[in-house]
Amino acid sequence: MKRTIFVIGLGLIGGSLAKCLSQSNKNHVIGYDIDRKTIEFARMNGIIHDVSTDIVMTAKEADIIILGTPITETIEMMYTLDTITYDHDVILSDVSSVKKPIIDAANRLQNRKIQFVGGHPMAGSHKKGITAAKGHLFENAIYVLTPSKSCQSSPVEQLQEVLMDTKSNVVRLGANEHDEMTGVISHFPHLIASALVQQAKKWQDTHEFIPKLAAGGFRDVTRIASSSPELWQDILYHNKQKMIQLINDWTEEMTALKQMLHENEKEQLTSYLEQAKDYRDGLGAKKKGAIPAFYDLYVDIRDQTGAIASVANLLAEESVSITNIQILEIREGIMGALRLTVSTKEEQQKSYQVLQEKGYDLMLEE
């Protein structure tokens, strides 16, 4: 017997999960989204097996319901699903980036048939919507599970079994601990990235050349500022206590740095930068986590018509899928450099080999 999995909210994350789970013949995946175009896209592209026309009826049929909606809508949906009379136990899960408000809501659910296991796949992108969904999005990523207070162990194990198809690494965490850690490594960096962009934007009023000077470093640390503002407002709002605490810590850190500069504490500053470098280097090779796996390859090319197309064609012939391509403007006019991003180490190595054989000057980033 197939398990019926009902995915509500078929955007980047819900769509990616549905796409992955519908590929297994153990699952029958039914989808629902508030947006008609999203449902139509999911149906047309085989991301789901069936469309739900009635949330209550489909929820009653489901063995597992996964909420792929923004956090505020997820909490509302949990209360709606709580009012349904189920004739069998149902596992309810979500994908929200913040877990404490979700688990607080889950602990308030009255329905004894619902077994709530919070979920958070630590992979994503700055894109949104079903058109960006990928069946392999969660491969090698951490997938956090946060069971509610009354949840038994068997539903957690069942969900874990279902998630095996995603090829993610499932870990169990408490909601508070999860929010503290994701606050530090995901949510707060997002605030800082946006603040850095805002700072550059203000300086542009008096220094119009700023965007042209914004080279690799600035682009690297601010990439996530291009994510969906609605999604991130929702995440930051739901983790606001931790954000306020981290802003306070950050302010202290900046004050200490200001002091070092004022007092010309060269050694202290070098040691501060060294410690940061050691820790960053120690994070190791690019494992998939909150930061998705990106493998970069730098290709030196002279500024000439068709140069990008030639490189792209060579890689296309080898079935390498380029996830991002960037011209490094710092070198404009002297020597062009392309930064190509692929999503696997194998593709990175294949690209290196193919382009090297054609005489390109290359550099790999580990």
Ligand SMILES: NC(=O)C1=CN([C@@H]2O[C@H](COP(=O)(O)OP(=O)(O)OC[C@H]3O[C@@H](n4cnc5c(N)ncnc54)[C@H](O)[C@@H]3O)[C@@H](O)[C@H]2O)C=CC1
């Ligand atoms: N974007 C990312 O990189 C990651 C996001 N998440 C979490 O995943 C959840 C969804 O985020 P994304 O997929 O990025 O957003 P998205 O904007 O791509 O998708 C959200 C989907 O939910 C639908 N929706 C909204 N309200 C609804 C409702 N009341 N009923 C049914 N459908 C509704 C929207 O139409 C949309 O298709 C959020 O809770 C977020 O915290 C988790 C990991 C990574």
Ligand SMILES: O=C(O)C(=O)Cc1ccc(O)cc1
């Ligand atoms: O794009 C990135 O680097 C991310 O950090 C993606 C991401 C966004 C939200 C999450 O809850 C988890 C991962």
